[in-house]
Amino acid sequence: MPTALSSTDPDQAYDAPGRLAAARRSVVDVAILFRFRKQAVRRRHLARVLSLAFLAVTLGAAVVPAFLPGAHGAGRAFDILLLIPTLMAGILVLNIGSAIGSGGGRELISRDQAGPHPISPTTDHLGALVLAPLNIGWMIQAWVLLGSVSYSVMPGRLVQAQVTMILWILMGTALGQVVAWAVEALRRGPAGIVISRGMLVAAVLVAGAVQLTGHTARVLDRVPTVWFFAGGTSPPLTWRLWETVLVLLLGTVAAVVVGAVPAHVAARRMPRDEARMETDQHSPRPMPRSVLGILVRTDRASVWRSVPMRRGVLVLAVGPGLVALFGDLKWAQMTILPGLVASGGALLFGVNAWCLDGRGALWRENLPARATTLFDARTLVLAEFLGVASLITILVGALRAGVPDAQELAALVATLVVVTLQVVGAALRWSLAHPYPVDLRSARATPAPPAAMVGYSARLATSTTFTGLVFSGCAHVPDWRLSLIVGMPCVMWSATRLARTRRRWEDPVTRARVVSTVAA
Amino acid sequence: MTQPPVVDVRSLHVRFGEVEAVAGIDLEAYAGQATALLGRNGAGKSTTMRVLAGVVPPTAGTVTVAGLDIRTDTVAVKQLTGYCPDVGGLVPRATPWEHLQLSARLRRLTGWEERARDLLERFELGDVMNRVTGGFSHGMGRRLSVVLAAMHEPRVLLLDEPFDGVDPIGVEATFEVIADARARGATILLSTHLRDLAVQACGTALVLRGGARVAAVDAEEMAGEEGARAYRALLD
Numbered sequence: 001m002p003t004a005l006s007s008t009d010p011d012q013a014y015d016a017p018g019r020l021a022a023a024r025r026s027v028v029d030v031a032i033l034f035r036f037r038k039q040a041v042r043r044r045h046l047a048r049v050l051s052l053a054f055l056a057v058t059l060g061a062a063v064v065p066a067f068l069p070g071a072h073g074a075g076r077a078f079d080i081l082l083l084i085p086t087l088m089a090g091i092l093v094l095n096i097g098s099a100i101g102s103g104g105g106r107e108l109i110s111r112d113q114a115g116p117h118p119i120s121p122t123t124d125h126l127g128a129l130v131l132a133p134l135n136i137g138w139m140i141q142a143w144v145l146l147g148s149v150s151y152s153v154m155p156g157r158l159v160q161a162q163v164t165m166i167l168w169i170l171m172g173t174a175l176g177q178v179v180a181w182a183v184e185a186l187r188r189g190p191a192g193i194v195i196s197r198g199m200l201v202a203a204v205l206v207a208g209a210v211q212l213t214g215h216t217a218r219v220l221d222r223v224p225t226v227w228f229f230a231g232g233t234s235p236p237l238t239w240r241l242w243e244t245v246l247v248l249l250l251g252t253v254a255a256v257v258v259g260a261v262p263a264h265v266a267a268r269r270m271p272r273d274e275a276r277m278e279t280d281q282h283s284p285r286p287m288p289r290s291v292l293g294i295l296v297r298t299d300r301a302s303v304w305r306s307v308p309m310r311r312g313v314l315v316l317a318v319g320p321g322l323v324a325l326f327g328d329l330k331w332a333q334m335t336i337l338p339g340l341v342a343s344g345g346a347l348l349f350g351v352n353a354w355c356l357d358g359r360g361a362l363w364r365e366n367l368p369a370r371a372t373t374l375f376d377a378r379t380l381v382l383a384e385f386l387g388v389a390s391l392i393t394i395l396v397g398a399l400r401a402g403v404p405d406a407q408e409l410a411a412l413v414a415t416l417v418v419v420t421l422q423v424v425g426a427a428l429r430w431s432l433a434h435p436y437p438v439d440l441r442s443a444r445a446t447p448a449p450p451a452a453m454v455g456y457s458a459r460l461a462t463s464t465t466f467t468g469l470v471f472s473g474c475a476h477v478p479d480w481r482l483s484l485i486v487g488m489p490c491v492m493w494s495a496t497r498l499a500r501t502r503r504r505w506e507d508p509v510t511r512a513r514v515v516s517t518v519a520a
Numbered sequence: 521m522t523q524p525p526v527v528d529v530r531s532l533h534v535r536f537g538e539v540e541a542v543a544g545i546d547l548e549a550y551a552g553q554a555t556a557l558l559g560r561n562g563a564g565k566s567t568t569m570r571v572l573a574g575v576v577p578p579t580a581g582t583v584t585v586a587g588l589d590i591r592t593d594t595v596a597v598k599q600l601t602g603y604c605p606d607v608g609g610l611v612p613r614a615t616p617w618e619h620l621q622l623s624a625r626l627r628r629l630t631g632w633e634e635r636a637r638d639l640l641e642r643f644e645l646g647d648v649m650n651r652v653t654g655g656f657s658h659g660m661g662r663r664l665s666v667v668l669a670a671m672h673e674p675r676v677l678l679l680d681e682p683f684d685g686v687d688p689i690g691v692e693a694t695f696e697v698i699a700d701a702r703a704r705g706a707t708i709l710l711s712t713h714l715r716d717l718a719v720q721a722c723g724t725a726l727v728l729r730g731g732a733r734v735a736a737v738d739a740e741e742m743a744g745e746e747g748a749r750a751y752r753a754l755l756d
Contacts, residue, residue, distance in 0.1 A: 302614065365573075366603040
C-alpha cells in the first residue's frame with residue numbers, strides 16, 4: 001500500500017501566500033531578523049549609548065546651526081541656501097553609489113545563515129533598507145544636509161523644511177536601493193558585467209564632459225531637487241508644501257515597493273562575478289624564496305580574489321580621485337584624500353584582518369611558522385592594499401593639479417605614510433580585540449556586524465580627517481621640512497602601537513581565541 | 521609497550537572563559553599505531569586535536585609530542601604534525617596547489633611535488649588543483665584537508681572528522697593514507713562519529729565524555745552490534 005502523499009491531494013498542497021500577504025510576512029520577517037541580529041550585539045550598553053549619541057547629533061545638526069551667528073542672513077547663510085538642492089542631489093547619488101558598490105545593500109543576515117530559512121528577496125531588500133543608515137557616510141550626509149538647512153532657512157519655516165529634508169533622505173535611500181537592485185539584476189544577466197561596466201564608464205565620461213566644458217553650474221541649477229526644496233520652504237500650510245510632502249511620502253513608499261521587483265529578479269540569477277571567481281583557474285607560480293614571501297603571496301591572493309574587495313577598492317580609489325579631478329582640487333586640499341581612501345579600504349577587510357583565512361585559519365595556525373612572520377605578512381598586505389588605493393586616488397586627482405611645490409609634495413607624502421600606518425595599526429588592533437567569523441565571498445558581506453562597522457568608520461574618519469587637515473595646513477607653510485617634523489612623531493606613535501599589537505599576537509591564548517573565532 | 525609514547529597527554533584541561541572544553545584528559549599514542557577518539561558532540565575531541573596541532577594552548581596539564589613540550593616548542597611540534605581540522609581547514613581564495621606550496625615552503629620540503637600530485641590524484645582532486653577552494657563542495661574540502669595533513673609525511677597525523685560528507689572513494693583514499701602512515705611508523709589520531717570506520721582504521725579507541733576520557737579499549741571491542749551497545753553505554 002503506497003504511503004507517499006498524493007500530488008493530487010488538495011489538502012496537502014502548499015498554498016503560496018498572495019502578494020499582499022507575502023509583503024506583510026516580509027515586514028514581520030525583517031523585524032524577526034533584526035531582533036536576532038540585535039541579540040548578537042556583544043556590548044549592548046555601548047550600542048545604547050551610540051544610538052542615543054546618533055539621535056543627539058541628529059537633533060543637534062537640525063537645530064543648533066539656527067542659533068549660530070550669521071544664520072538666516074544674506075551672507076554665508078544665503079550661499080549655503082543656494083547649495084542645498086545640490087546637496088540633496090549629492091545624497092541621492094551617494095546612496096545609489098553606495099548601494100551599487102555593496103551589490104544591493106548590506107545583508108541583515110548572511111547568505112549562508114539565511115540559506116536554510118524561508119527568507120524572501122523582499123525581506124532581503126527591506127533588511128538592506130533598514131541597515132542603510134548604519135553607515136557613517138550616510139549619517140554624515142544627513143547631518144550636513146540638516147545642518148545646512150538649519151543654518152540657512154528662516155526660523156518660521158525650519159520645522160517644515162527639516163521634515164521635507166528627512167523625507168528626501170528616506171526617499172533617496174529607497175531610490176538608491178531600487179537602482180542598486182536593478183544594476184545587480186543586470187550584472188547577473190547575460191553579458192551583465194560588460195554592460196554594467198560600460199554604463200559606469202559612460203556615467204564617468206558624461207560627468208567629466210559636463211565639468212570640463214563648464215556646464216556644471218547650469219546642470220546643477222536644473223536638478224529636480226530644486227522643486228522639492230522650494231516646496232519644503234514655501235509658506236506654511238499652503239498646497240505647495242502639502243504637495244511636496246505628499247510626493248515625497250508617495251515616492252518613498254513607491255520606491256520601497258518597487259525595489260522588491262529587481263531584488264526578486266537578482267535573487268533568481270547567479271552572482272556571476274562570484275561564480276567566476278570561484279571557478280577560475282590560477283596557474284601555479286614558482287615558489288617564493290622566503291617564508292614571508294609565500295605568506296604575503298597567499299594573503300595577497302585572498303584579498304585580490306575577493307569580489308567585495310576588488311569592487312570596493314575600485315570605487316574607493318577611483319571615486320574620490322574623479323571628484324578631485326573634476327572638482328579641480330589643489331595639492332594642499334588633496335591631503336584629505338589618503339585618509340578617506342585608507343579608512344574605506346580598511347573597512348573592506350582590515351578591521352577583521354584575520355577573517356581573510358576563513359575556516360582555513362585552523363590549518364594555517366598548524367603550519368610551522370613564527371607568529372610574528374604571519375603578523376608581518378598580514379600587515380604588509382594590508383598596508384600595500386591601502387597604499388595602492390590611496391596612490392591611485394592621488395594620481396587621478398593630480399591630473400589637473402599641475403606640478404606641486406616642495407611643501408605640498410612633502411605634506412602629501414607625509415599624509416600618505418602617517419594615515420596608512422594609523423589605519424593599519426588601528427585595523428590590526430581591532431582585528432585582535434574583536435574577531436568575527438565572516439565569509440567575504442559576497443559583494444554584500446562586511447567584515448564586522450553593521451553596528452561595529454559604524455563605530456570603526458567613525459573612529460577612522462575622525463582620526464584620518466584630522467591628520468589630513470593638519471598636513472593640509474603644513475602644505476601652506478613655505479618650508480617642506482615642517483611636514484616631516486610633524487609627521488615623525490605621528491609615525492613613531494603609530495609604529496609603537498603596531499609593535500604592541502604584534503607582541504600581543506605572539507600570545508598563544510590570544511591567537512587561539514582569534515583563530516577559533518574566525519574559523520567558527 | 522616498551523617504547524615511549526609519541527603523543528603523551530597528561531591531565532589536559534582547556535578552558536574557554538567559563539566553559540571547560542577538556543577536563544583532565546590523559547592520552548598516550550604510539551608510533552605505528554592509529555588511535556580513534558570517539559564521543560558525543562562537545563566531548564572534547566576536536567579541542568584535544570587542536571591542542572595537539574598547536575592551535576589552542578592547554579590551560580593546564582602537560583602535552584608532549586615526540587618528547588617536545590607543546591607549550592615551549594610549538595613551532596617544532598607543528599613541524600612534526602599534519603592536521604586536518606574538523607571545520608573547513610582551507611583558505612577560501614587559495615587553490616589546492618597554493619595550499620601545498622605554502623605547507624612545503626614553511627616545512628622546507630624539497631621534491632614534494634610528485635607526492636603532492638599523486639595524493640591529489642588518489643583523492644580525485646587533480647582536475648581542480650588550480651581552482652580556488654571557496655567553490656569546493658564539503659566533501660572535496662574534506663578530502664583536500666586530508667591531503668594537506670598527509671602530504672609532508674608527518675610523524676603525527678591528526679585527522680579530525682576526515683570522513684564527514686566524503687564519498688566512498690574519498691573514504692578509501694583516507695584509509696590508504698592512514699595505512700601508509702602506520703606502515704612508515706607514524707602516529708595517527710583519528711576523531712570521528714562514524715564508529716564503524718574508526719574500528720576499521722584504528723587499533724585503539726578512546727571514548728571521551730564531558731571533556732574527560734571514560735574508556736580506552738581495543739578498537740575491535742567497538743565493532744558490530746555488541747560494540748555499538750558497549751559504545752552507547754559509555755556515552756550515557
